[in-house]
Amino acid sequence: MKRTITALVNNSSGVLNRITGLFARRHYNIESITVGMTENPAISRMTFVVAVDSMQNVEQVIKQLNKQVDVLKVKDITDESIVARELALIKILVTPQQRGEVVALVNTFRASTIDVGRESLTIQITGDHQKVEALIDLLRPYGIKELARTGITAFNRSTKKSAIDPHRLTLIN
Template identity: 75%
Template sequence: MKRTIIATVNNTSGVMNRITGLFARRHFNIESITVGMTENPAISRMTFVINVDDERGLDQVIKQLYKQVDVLKVRDITDEAIVARELALIKIVAAPQNRGEISALVEPFRASIVDVGRESITLQVTGDQQKVEALIDLVKPYGIKELARTGITAFKRGTKKSVFDGPKYSIIN
């Protein structure tokens, strides 16, 4: 089963290496990992998407993470209300005569063209994993030259359910 785990850790040298080594030694496959500094420069947030066989394996992962000196907090947020996003850069084959068509095709995804070459364009898209996958599938027929994805980064939603629908913002109790 796929699980999303977040960990806050001390922002020190070698922490990511020790934690990914822990996953490797226990034969857990990391599907994606993102790491970045938080609002406190001394602390980093790590988001893992891992595949585990069962709840026992998940419990083992969490217990092993807590044994690491630099780990401050670990949480499985898979079944919680979360905000999760991924970034992808997609370089596709694009002759000048196809660029208008490609631009119109990616517009509903709110993707943007961030680079234009003689025979290619590079798209940037952010969103949930399904949105990113859908755009990749849509541009495959043009020919993908390069693809880079950040993996999921996530955190728990606030206590009230927030809905953002374009320019209007509302809070639902």
């Protein structure tokens, strides 16, 4: 099963190495990891997506993370109401005749074209994992030349109830 775990840590050298080493020693595969400074420059937020066999393994990882000196707070947010996003840059091979078709597809996903070459387009997409995967699958037939993904970054929503996604709001006159 996949679990999303966040950790607030001291923003200092070696922290990432020590924490990923903990996962490696327990033979847990980190499917994605994002790390970045928070609103406080002394603290970083780490978001891990890990594959584990059981909830007992997740609880053990959280206990081990909490024992680390530089770890301030750890939380499994998989089953909570969260905001989660991923970024992908996709360079695809296109002919000039295909460009209009690809741009229309990209616009449908609210993605953007960020670079145009003679034989390629580079697309940027942000969204949940399923949205990113869906666009990649639709672009595959054109020929993906390069693909770079950030992995998921996430935190809890403002309210515990299911919040409204502002990107899906429709105004009614």
